[in-house]
Amino acid sequence: MSTNYQVVKERWTADEERVHYIYAGKCFKDLKTHPVHPVNLEGWECSRTSFDTGLEAIKPFLAEVPYGGHRDIPGRHKHYYEAFVYVVSGKGTIELWKEEGSQRYRFPYHEGSVLSPPLNWHHDHFPDKGSFIRYLAIINVPLMGRLIGRDQARGFDLTTGHPLRNYARSIPYDPEKVVIEKRGDDFPATYKGVWVEDLGSLPLSPWPERGGLGIGLELSANTTIGAHVVELPPGTTRKPHRHYYESFLYILSGAGYTRVWSEKTAEERYEWGAGDLIAIPVNTWHEHGHRSGKEPARYLEMNSRPIMEKMMDTGFVFKDSIGG
Ligand SMILES: [Fe+2]
Ligand SMILES: [Fe+2]
Incomplete structure (x- = not known):
C-alpha cells in the first residue's frame, strides 16, 4: 500500500x-x-x-x-x-x-x-x-x-x-446500441459502445490464453487506450508475460496477487482485492494469480496497446506517402 x-x-x-x-x-x-x-x-x-x-x-x-x-x-x-x-x-x-x-x-x-x-x-x-x-x-x-x-x-x-x-470524433455506431462481436484477433469477444452499465455482470467468454474468461472493450472508437476484462477462476494464473505497452489493473472482485519484475528491477509482489489499482510499467514481466477462496477474481485492464501498435505499424505512420 x-x-x-x-x-x-x-x-x-x-x-x-x-x-x-x-x-x-x-x-x-x-x-x-x-x-x-x-x-x-x-x-x-x-x-x-x-x-x-x-x-x-x-x-x-x-x-x-x-x-x-x-x-x-x-x-x-x-x-x-x-x-x-x-x-x-x-x-x-x-x-x-x-x-x-x-x-x-x-x-x-x-x-x-x-x-x-x-x-x-x-x-x-x-x-x-x-x-x-x-x-x-x-x-x-x-x-x-x-x-x-x-x-x-x-x-x-x-x-x-x-x-x-x-475536431469531435465520429462514432461508427449508434452510441445507444451495444454491439458484441465474436472472436477477433485479440479477444474472445469484443464489446463496442460508449458505455457499459455493469462490468460485473458482463457475459465473458472462455479465454484460455489469459488463464480464464474475458472480453475486450472497444469504447468510443478510441485509438490510444484499450481495455479488457479478465476473470480468473480459483486456482488459475495469468502466466508470466510482458508487453510493449503500459497497463493498469483495477480489481473488480475476488482476491489475487500480481508479481512484477524486470532484468533491472527486483520483484515486487502486490496482494490485491476489490477496489485496488496496480500499475504495470512497459516491458516489465508480470504474473497475475487467483489467491484464495471459491470466488473467481475479476479485473479490468486498461492499457496503451492501441497507440503502441499504431506507432509500430509503418503503414499507419507512412500511409499517406506509400504508393503515391
Ligand atoms: Fe472530462
Ligand atoms: Fe499483461
Whole structure:
C-alpha cells in the first residue's frame, strides 16, 4: 500500500495555478475509500487525487463529484485527450453530446459502469440527489502532452485557437446500441459502445490464453487506450508475460496477487482485492494469480496497446506517402 504523497502545484492553463494531491507508487488500495481532496476546476466543485505511477503514456486519477457539482457550467467541458472512466461508487447520469445543437445522450451510471467520452465531445456528470459520483479515469494526457503540449491537450481553455479544438470524433455506431462481436484477433469477444452499465455482470467468454474468461472493450472508437476484462477462476494464473505497452489493473472482485519484475528491477509482489489499482510499467514481466477462496477474481485492464501498435505499424505512420 502506498501512503506517501506530496502536495504539488501544477500549472494547467496559462494564468492559473492549482494545488493537487499526488500519491506516488505502483499499487493503491481500495479506491472506494482512498482519500480525495477538494479542488476547484473552472468553478466545478469536486475532489480529486492524482497518482504518480511513473508510467509515461497514460495516467490515472480519482475524482468525486458531489450532487450538483458540475451543473453550474453546462457544456463547459470537453477535451481532446481520451479518457476511460470506471465508476467506483455513487450513482447518477452522464450526458454526452458531440457538438452544440447535436443529439444529447444520457446514460445512467453507478458502481461497475464504464464509459468513455468520445474525443472532444461535451460531457457532464449529474450525480443523483443524495448521492455522488466517484470515478477512476485513465487518460492519455501524458501522450498528448508530448504530441501537442499539455495545456492544449487538457483543453480547458476554450479560447484556444488550436485546430484540434474543433475536431469531435465520429462514432461508427449508434452510441445507444451495444454491439458484441465474436472472436477477433485479440479477444474472445469484443464489446463496442460508449458505455457499459455493469462490468460485473458482463457475459465473458472462455479465454484460455489469459488463464480464464474475458472480453475486450472497444469504447468510443478510441485509438490510444484499450481495455479488457479478465476473470480468473480459483486456482488459475495469468502466466508470466510482458508487453510493449503500459497497463493498469483495477480489481473488480475476488482476491489475487500480481508479481512484477524486470532484468533491472527486483520483484515486487502486490496482494490485491476489490477496489485496488496496480500499475504495470512497459516491458516489465508480470504474473497475475487467483489467491484464495471459491470466488473467481475479476479485473479490468486498461492499457496503451492501441497507440503502441499504431506507432509500430509503418503503414499507419507512412500511409499517406506509400504508393503515391
Ligand atoms: Fe472530462
Ligand atoms: Fe499483461
